[in-house]
Amino acid sequence: MTKRMDGKVVLVTGGASRPGLGAAIGERLAAEGANVVLSDVDLPGVEETAALIRDKGGMASAVKHDVASQEDWDKVVQSLIAEHGQLDALVNNAGILDVAGMASDRAVGALRSQFEVNVAGSFIGTQVAVKAMRQSGGGSIVNMSSVAGLVGFRGSAAYAASKGAVKLFSKSVALEVAAENIRVNTVHPGIIRTNMQAAGAGTNSDNYDAIEAAIPMGRLGEPVDIANCVLFLASDESTYVTGAEFVVDGGYTAQ
Structure with a gap:
């Protein structure tokens, strides 16, 4: 039976952390x-992730x-x-989160990093x-x-600034390469049950508690919720989708 990503080579950054x-x-x-x-800066961690995937029969x-x-x-x-001879999809997932205080109290290094x-x-x-991707037609x-x-x-100004920049950068590049059959889209996770979010909650617990309580679906997201969205965008099911933003947040930003 044909699978949705058969024959495609994909690079995913930030693959070491689990759950991540x-x-x-x-x-x-x-x-x-x-x-x-x-890929990841943590080679032993990302090698373990790859091994776990292979253990389940994946490449x-x-x-x-x-x-x-x-x-x-x-x-x-x-x-x-x-x-592999080709790159069909790139998932720029690697990132860092520093939410240890209000912008008025933070050094500019938090923004720069x-x-x-x-x-x-x-x-x-x-x-x-x-x-x-130009070499392989898209x-x-x-x-x-x-x-x-x-x-x-609140408490996440530097992080928010960086992620807002990613959104508009991506939209701009999407316009530049659309005629070359290269699609560029962004995914916008809400509060997802990952190691990164656990660390953020630990340093900004009051704000995170308020955010979690305000999620209309009444629960945190799971990593697979984001993975399912990325699968659609990486597959040929989204060949007419570019410059778009996909929000996966249990309804939080709909309010």
Whole structure:
């Protein structure tokens, strides 16, 4: 039986953390037939994620990758093309979250560090992926933003600024490459049960408690909820979808 991602090669960044979005996305895409390359600065962690996917019958490999490094991006994608011959989809998932206080109390370094990973990482990755996808006639780029890139979040100003930048950067690039059959979209998770969110809740518990209580569906999201959305965008089911934002938040930002 044909699967939704048969024959496609996908690079997913930030695949080490479990529970985490990158790991869940890699597992979901591999289950649908994709050959998944997972990357992360944590090589042992991402190798373990790839091994778990292979144990379930999927195709997955792992590579060490600092998404803020142009050199790393070039090496990772060049190696991927040399081994697999194509890059059909990129999921720019790697990111960091620093929500330890109000903007008036934070040093500007908190902003710079999040822009370096969340924004520059997506920017460089998108650049490199576009060049690779031009060689094979198109592809899909999914950049991970956040509901914090859509509405304000107390205690998360630097993070929100970075994720808002990812959203508008992605829309702009989508217009630039649409005629080349390259799609660029963003996914905006709400409060999802991951290690990153647990860390954020630990340093910003009052705000997180209020946000969780305000979710209309009455529960936190699970990583697979995001992975299912990414699967649609990475597959050929979304060939007429670009420059769009997909909100997966249990209704939080609908209020």
